[in-house]
Amino acid sequence: xxxxxxxxxxxxxxxxxxxxxxxxxxxxxxxxxxxxxxxxxxxxxxxxxxxxxxxxxxxxxxxxxxxxxxxxxxxxxxxxxxxxxxxxxxxxxxxxxxxxxxxxxxxxxxxxxxxxxxxxxxxxxxxxxxxxxxxxxxxxx
Amino acid sequence: xxxxxxxxxxxxxxxxxxxxxxxxxxxxxxxxxxxxxxxxxxxxxxxxxxxxxxxxxxxxxxxxxxxxxxxxxxxxxxxxxxxxxxxxxxxxxxxxxxxxxxxxxxxxxxx
Numbered sequence: 001x002x003x004x005x006x007x008x009x010x011x012x013x014x015x016x017x018x019x020x021x022x023x024x025x026x027x028x029x030x031x032x033x034x035x036x037x038x039x040x041x042x043x044x045x046x047x048x049x050x051x052x053x054x055x056x057x058x059x060x061x062x063x064x065x066x067x068x069x070x071x072x073x074x075x076x077x078x079x080x081x082x083x084x085x086x087x088x089x090x091x092x093x094x095x096x097x098x099x100x101x102x103x104x105x106x107x108x109x110x111x112x113x114x115x116x117x118x119x120x121x122x123x124x125x126x127x128x129x130x131x132x133x134x135x136x137x138x139x140x141x
Numbered sequence: 142x143x144x145x146x147x148x149x150x151x152x153x154x155x156x157x158x159x160x161x162x163x164x165x166x167x168x169x170x171x172x173x174x175x176x177x178x179x180x181x182x183x184x185x186x187x188x189x190x191x192x193x194x195x196x197x198x199x200x201x202x203x204x205x206x207x208x209x210x211x212x213x214x215x216x217x218x219x220x221x222x223x224x225x226x227x228x229x230x231x232x233x234x235x236x237x238x239x240x241x242x243x244x245x246x247x248x249x250x251x252x
Contacts, residue, residue, distance in 0.1 A: 025206075029169050059188060068187070
């Protein structure tokens, strides 16, 4: 039987509204917890397969843990805790951020931007050189 | 699946976690084991209980969390803050008051 999918577990937590930082950390912690359970069982003489099965049994279904975590409203993203406030502030924030979007996108993707700029410059130089050579050859002929 | 405790335990995990973390910093698995050992298996906190409580306490500023690499693995260690110490004192007082009340009833107190 495969190990529990802790990556999907983080996604499940996000789906039920748990803030990303808690969802990621809970998934990491549970993965460590599962590994610790197996290590302890192995130290007590269990075979790897049996230890993994027992650890899964002790951990219980990840869906159930996600449901238990979802009950903790304080761990939810702020827009789910205060939806009315979010409905007012988020559209305003989006409108306010709109003029800065190209700058932010430029900063976030500066590597791609630099590569494209270099490619554009190189192609412009190549075309200019080609045209220059063409012009020169016409004048000399 | 691990057997955990019924709903009347609400509030107890927080008290136990703060008390254990008052002694030294610990990570989730260590805390689950410590609670089982100290209470002689009377209290078994499930993973679905312990991690949300730890995260909630950290969010409230009662705990501090830090990632620490140990033997090639990264563990999240929790430690008590000053705010957490104050919260622990308050919870201990409250618990002792409730415990006294329950003991009085169990020992045959009548209205």
